[in-house]
Amino acid sequence: MMNTSVEERLAVIETTMGRRPPTVWFKGGQVLNVYTGAVEYQDVWVGGSQIAFVGSREEGKLNPDSSTKVVDVEGMVLVPGYIEPHSHPFQLYNPVSLTEKVLPLGTTAMIHDNLYFFRSLDDDRWQEWRERLTASAVHHFWWARLDAQARLDADEDPFTLERVKLAMSHPSTLQAGELTDWMPLLSGDQKRVAMVEQAHRYGKRVEGHSPGASYRTLSRLAAAGVTGDHESITVEEVLHRLRLGYMTTLRYSSLRPDLPDLIRGLLQQQAPVPWHRLMMTTDGPTPPALRQGHVDAMIRVAIQAGCPPEHAYGMVTLNPAVYFGLDAHIGGIAPGRSADINVLRSLEDPTPIQVFVRGERAAQSGRLLVEQPQPDWERFPPLISAPWRLQKKDVALSLEKGEQAPVIHLVNPVITQLKWEAVDEVDEERLFVSLIDPAGQWTTQAFLRGFARGIDGLASSYNGSGDLLLLGRDPDAMVKAGQRVLDNGGGIAWFQGGGESFFLPLPIGGKMSDQPIDDLIEKSEELVTKLKNFDHPFHDPIYTFLFLSSTHLPQVRLTRDGLVRIKDGAIIRPATPLT
Incomplete structure (x- = not known):
């Protein structure tokens, strides 16, 4: 839960009693009272990290001085x-x-x-x-x-x-x-x-x-x-x-x-x-x-x-605070609560002009x-503990002519269906798909339909099981993409037409970037745009990477044990050991 130190509590007591000047005075604005639903003209007074009083200076008998930071919020809503x-x-x-x-x-x-x-x-x-x-x-x-x-x-x-x-x-x-x-x-x-x-x-x-x-x-x-x-x-x-x-x-x-x-x-x-x-x-x-x-x-x-x-x-302030037992500390603008306050132009515009946390201005404009x-x-564990090299046999099913193969059909970005197909003919939409142990111990292989058309080789260490996910029509390109990810300790790599088309490093355990989110937005949108050019039908391919190996959604998933039917845990096609 949340704890308030004795010093913090004393600071707000001294402020509300008028024995210590407020640290911050929000002056002249309106306050949304999430407890009553009313919007009222009220000043807000802060003592240290907590709200000391909500109301006029005369009502509270507070004593601001030159050290009190005055925030003019006239015409605004808190x-x-x-x-x-x-x-x-x-x-x-x-x-x-x-x-x-x-x-x-x-x-x-x-x-x-x-x-x-x-x-x-x-x-x-x-x-x-x-x-x-x-x-x-x-x-x-x-x-x-x-x-x-x-x-x-x-x-x-x-x-x-x-x-x-x-x-x-x-x-x-x-x-x-x-x-x-x-x-x-x-x-x-x-x-x-x-x-x-x-x-x-x-x-x-x-x-x-x-x-x-x-x-x-x-x-x-x-x-x-x-x-x-x-x-x-x-x-x-x-x-x-x-x-x-x-x-x-x-x-x-x-x-x-x-x-x-x-x-x-x-x-x-x-x-x-x-x-x-x-x-x-x-x-x-x-x-x-x-x-x-x-x-x-x-x-x-x-x-x-x-x-x-x-x-x-209320659904994003008081309600979660009450549910999780935090309402004595956060979730409302009231005495004794942490001075976490958003300054808005109006209730219809929820993006704040200023953000205060624990009584300190944390963001502006x-x-x-x-x-x-x-x-x-x-200090996060690396994607792989020892180097090894991918081979074509690791990434693509090898079948006899006319043999039926398991094909994962994407119903939407995350829900799958299993069908069986003979794979004699080339089909631009039917891709090889593999989940491979980053330490090189096993591979689970199948086909994937409904993701895109004509992808040569795409690899991602971002997935639900923390393994290496590969898909594509060209085993050579799949190996290049997968090796690029392994050699860099994680990422999403795409090789197309003999060269690298896309790479996003994910150096934190193979799952997370250390770059600012604005950079990730640009890079992720680049990936989505490129995939759309290859007839990717959905709006969020990143979730497809995440859930192809996550075992909580129907119908089939790639796992370390093999291709598994979720409903009963049956192994449709077992994983293959790598040597």
């Missing part, structure tokens, strides 16, 4: 700093570069997925790195994942009960999950049940991940301890979750931009909308989506869809004013 309740801080970017991008947009608190860090770092390194982030201007909180979302060797599985309990016990951990693999919970698996129960004992929330689940399944998950879910794509699904007591999060992500339709659908219901049980999330936007904004963009979309502004702001702590990225 709202609380925004909270992102469901952040995936490794979508090519890293938590620091994400902070640098979204803080000037008004996001002052994020609750992050720990999946990649928990899998990659030992407990001491993870703890050290997490503590380093506490010096950030943004409030960083975390989930505690319960499963890997990919197939791992049993002796390599980091998700032991003891490790997960240790992660959940940390004050900055606010929830367990998200539960992408929830069947063990409903099956009564003792380890999974113990993890969920431990979360409740620590006072943590439990986030589900139940796309398309029926009312009955959602009810069973709630009985098993799940408290929230963000997977609604229809109004009926939203209402199911609300009726079952879930804290329900509406998405406006680069993969599922459902928010405006859900808002309009909720407003058409005869019953009043239970706004206090709703939150909003960007759900890990890929870099191109951040061009339009972050939480500020979500608020704008919600208001344009008809959501009353006070509720749009879209420009970051504070430096962020930089972890020692070199």
Whole structure:
């Protein structure tokens, strides 16, 4: 959770009692009171890092002096700093570069997925790195994942009960999950049940991940301890979750931009909308989506869809703060709360002119004013521990004439179907696809249809399992692309027509860039544009890379064990050892 030091508490007490001058005085503006929904003309007084008083100088009997910083906000509206309740801080970017991008947009608190860090770092390194982030201007909180979302060797599985309990016990951990693999919970698996129960004992929330689940399944998950879910794509699904007591999060992500339709659908219901049980999330936007904004963009979309502004702001301030037990510290402009304040031109324009965090100006006019702590990225485990060389046989299936082969069909950027085809003839849309152990121990091979036409060789170390993903029609180009990624410790590489067409380095464990997000936006958009020229049908290919080896979505996935059917875990085609 959040702790206030004795010194901080004394500073705000001395200020509110008039014995110490305020450090900051927001003068002459309006304040959105997220507790009542009212917009009122009020001054805001800060003592140190916290709000000391909201109201006039005469009412508060405060004593500003020459040391008090006066912020003239006449004609403007003050709202609380925004909270992102469901952040995936490794979508090519890293938590620091994400902070640098979204803080000037008004996001002052994020609750992050720990999946990649928990899998990659030992407990001491993870703890050290997490503590380093506490010096950030943004409030960083975390989930505690319960499963890997990919197939791992049993002796390599980091998700032991003891490790997960240790992660959940940390004050900055606010929830367990998200539960992408929830069947063990409903099956009564003792380890999974113990993890969920431990979360409740620590006072943590439990986030589900139940796309398309029926009312009955959602009810069973709630009985098993799940408290929230963000997977609604229809109004009926939203209402199911609300009726079952879930804290329900509406998405406006680069993969599922459902928010405006859900808002309009909720407003058409005869019953009043239970706004206090709703939150909003960007759900890990890929870099191109951040061009339009972050939480500020979500608020704008919600208001344009008809959501009353006070509720749009409440879904990203007070509501997540209450749900996660943080409302005594953040989520509103009130005495005793952290002075996290966004200064807006109007409620209809949620992108702030100025951003204050803990009473300090952190951003102005879209420009970051504070430096962020930089972890020692070199201490992250490398993509490979020993060099080895790819060969053509590692990347492409070798079949007899007329032999039937498994073909993964992309239904959308992340959902797949399995079909079998004879591969006698050349087909520009049917590509080889392989998942290869970066240490050179195994390869899983199949074909892929529906991604693009005529791609020679494309490789990515950014994927759900942390392995090397390759696809293309030309094994020689696939080897070149894969070797480029391996030789550089990670990245996305594309070879076409005999030469390199694209390369994005991902030096942080093969998954994250150390570059600013604005640079990543340009580079990612370049990749999307190039793929569109090869008839890529979807808007977000980065998510396809991520989920082809993630084992929580239908129908088939590439894994270290082979091509696996998700529903029953059957291995359609086993992995091949590499020598």
